[in-house]
Amino acid sequence: MSDSFIETIQKSKTGSxxxxxxxxxxxxxxxxxxVLCTVIQNQLKVLLIQRKQPPFDHMWAIPGGFIHVGETxxxxxxxxxxxxxxxxxxxxxxxxxxxxxxxxxxARVITVAYYALVSAEKLQVEAHANAEEVGWFSxxxxxxxxxxxxxxxxxxxxxxxxxxxxxSVAFQLLPDKFTLTELQRVYELVLAKQLDKRNFRxxxxxxxxxxxxxxxxxxxxxxxxxxxSFASHRLAETH
Amino acid sequence: MSDSFIETIQKSKTGSxxxxxxxxxxxxxxxxxxVLCTVIQNQLKVLLIQRKQPPFDHMWAIPGGFIHVGETxxxxxxxxxxxxxxxxxxxxxxxxxxxxxxxxxxARVITVAYYALVSAEKLQVEAHANAEEVGWFSxxxxxxxxxxxxxxxxxxxxxxxxxxxxxSVAFQLLPDKFTLTELQRVYELVLAKQLDKRNFRxxxxxxxxxxxxxxxxxxxxxxxxxxxSFASHRLAETH
DNA sequence: ATAATAGTGTCTGTGAGACAGTATTCT
DNA sequence: AGAATACTGTCTCACAGACACTATTAT
Numbered sequence: 001m002s003d004s005f006i007e008t009i010q011k012s013k014t015g016s017x018x019x020x021x022x023x024x025x026x027x028x029x030x031x032x033x034x035v036l037c038t039v040i041q042n043q044l045k046v047l048l049i050q051r052k053q054p055p056f057d058h059m060w061a062i063p064g065g066f067i068h069v070g071e072t073x074x075x076x077x078x079x080x081x082x083x084x085x086x087x088x089x090x091x092x093x094x095x096x097x098x099x100x101x102x103x104x105x106x107a108r109v110i111t112v113a114y115y116a117l118v119s120a121e122k123l124q125v126e127a128h129a130n131a132e133e134v135g136w137f138s139x140x141x142x143x144x145x146x147x148x149x150x151x152x153x154x155x156x157x158x159x160x161x162x163x164x165x166x167x168s169v170a171f172q173l174l175p176d177k178f179t180l181t182e183l184q185r186v187y188e189l190v191l192a193k194q195l196d197k198r199n200f201r202x203x204x205x206x207x208x209x210x211x212x213x214x215x216x217x218x219x220x221x222x223x224x225x226x227x228x229s230f231a232s233h234r235l236a237e238t239h
Numbered sequence: 240m241s242d243s244f245i246e247t248i249q250k251s252k253t254g255s256x257x258x259x260x261x262x263x264x265x266x267x268x269x270x271x272x273x274v275l276c277t278v279i280q281n282q283l284k285v286l287l288i289q290r291k292q293p294p295f296d297h298m299w300a301i302p303g304g305f306i307h308v309g310e311t312x313x314x315x316x317x318x319x320x321x322x323x324x325x326x327x328x329x330x331x332x333x334x335x336x337x338x339x340x341x342x343x344x345x346a347r348v349i350t351v352a353y354y355a356l357v358s359a360e361k362l363q364v365e366a367h368a369n370a371e372e373v374g375w376f377s378x379x380x381x382x383x384x385x386x387x388x389x390x391x392x393x394x395x396x397x398x399x400x401x402x403x404x405x406x407s408v409a410f411q412l413l414p415d416k417f418t419l420t421e422l423q424r425v426y427e428l429v430l431a432k433q434l435d436k437r438n439f440r441x442x443x444x445x446x447x448x449x450x451x452x453x454x455x456x457x458x459x460x461x462x463x464x465x466x467x468s469f470a471s472h473r474l475a476e477t478h
Numbered sequence: 479a480t481a482a483t484a485g486t487g488t489c490t491g492t493g494a495g496a497c498a499g500t501a502t503t504c505t
Numbered sequence: 506a507g508a509a510t511a512c513t514g515t516c517t518c519a520c521a522g523a524c525a526c527t528a529t530t531a532t
Contacts, residue, residue: 223529462502
């Protein structure tokens with residue numbers, strides 16, 4: 001959809017001038033692009049869409065698109081995520097803008113990038129009623145990406161890592177009720193390293209972000225785990 | 240300068256359609272805006288420019304402008320700073336994009352904001368050969384700002400604060416050789432709180448970022464201070 | 479009994495912050 | 506001698522990280 005829009009702009013660029021002092025193609029286009037992350041099968045995954053036209057035909061790219069009239073940047077990102085996943089109110093964080101003059105070979109396109117987090121639970125409910133090729137890729141096994149999307153994904157993962165440590169974003173990747181082991185797994189996946197169980201629990205419980213729901217979760221033939229929920233979503237924010 | 244460009248766009252908007260499927264005004268304009276900080280007279284100051292046209296006529300605003308063809312976002316910001324200060328190679332850090340639909344009453348304008356740091360020393364060399372009203376304002380006594388620039392400045396100062404603590408940006412606000420007391424003053428101004436002299440020196444010297452130049456600086460009738468220089472500009476970077 | 483995961487406490491080292499007195503230079 | 510700033514070391518507390526065993530559930 002973004003692509004057909006750029007084609008139109010391109011035509012006006014190659015056609016004869018229209019008399020105004022400044023033509024469209026001298027002003028850059030603006031998009032939003034989103035690195036949507038979730039945890040599936042014990043892996044940190046990113047949502048990608050397979051391209052159907054040049055440039056970068058057949059390659060994968062992160063979802064994105066133009067900003068509609070009257071929309072804020074966040075709303076545009078949110079809308080695009082809804083279009084791809086049928087989930088709304090997905091957690092979004094702005095990552096920065098990418099504007100290398102040649103990042104899109106067709107036209108000058110500046111993108112405002114976001115990273116987004118959803119729990120796999122929310123995704124399961126909705127099927128992909130979408131004709132596009134859409135896929136979840138493990139961050140360790142990303143295909144080659146079009147445009148500068150590899151750079152954007154890398155920055156997103158780096159920012160998520162930092163963010164995880166001084167805020168409480170981890171909960172965005174979990175269902176409302178979760179065990180401490182599940183929470184630790186999220187930390188381990190994002191930070192890409194193992195954590196000590198006792199130290200992790202000590203720190204998390206000391207932070208006072210969790211509420212013991214009293215419920216337990218049985219999974220397999222062993223001692224059931226306590227279920228916790230997140231107490232104060234907006235605490236411990238540094239950013 | 241940005242303003243006359245927006246006027247042109249505005250005319251094409253109110254004039255009759257030109258036949259293309261998508262006219263210019265449906266695509267947002269993009270600018271860069273920069274919060275340039277320095278330390279003058281023991282105060283943290285921000286560069287502002289007084290506006291000469293509506294909207295926000297007579298009010299102050301941070302410097303900014305459109306991106307030229309072929310320029311990266313950073314280059315555009317850098318160029319605008321050079322135009323205002325005659326100083327180049329000013330330290331720049333991207334802050335984020337601001338895109339509220341109504342932030343500019345004339346047209347949809349999305350801005351990519353930067354914060355920038357210069358040492359007062361570099362500024363002293365060059366005089367303002369500029370016709371515009373330009374001024375350095377203490378961050379504690381900012382005038383009312385046009386557009387959403389107050390929000391941008393606040394975010395810049397917050398980011399600078401955070402940044403100061405886990406990187407070595409402080410040096411961007413100092414001359415090449417400086418005393419530990421001067422360095423501490425920069426920290427105190429940015430963090431807006433007093434620091435203990437012994438703890439500060441202990442921490443800074445332990446970080447191994449400084450090189451003792453062997454020189455000293457006499458100022459007043461008292462013991463002269465050691466001059467240090469910054470050892471490794473790119474160490475301790477988190478971002 | 480066994481398998482499988484949940485859950486728990488101590489010790490050590492490091493870094494942050496509180497705190498006061500001596501050193502050096504010039505008038 | 507006095508004024509003004511440079512410079513220095515110790516103690517305490519909180520937090521991070523290393524580390525191993527008991528508890529509970531189902532088969």
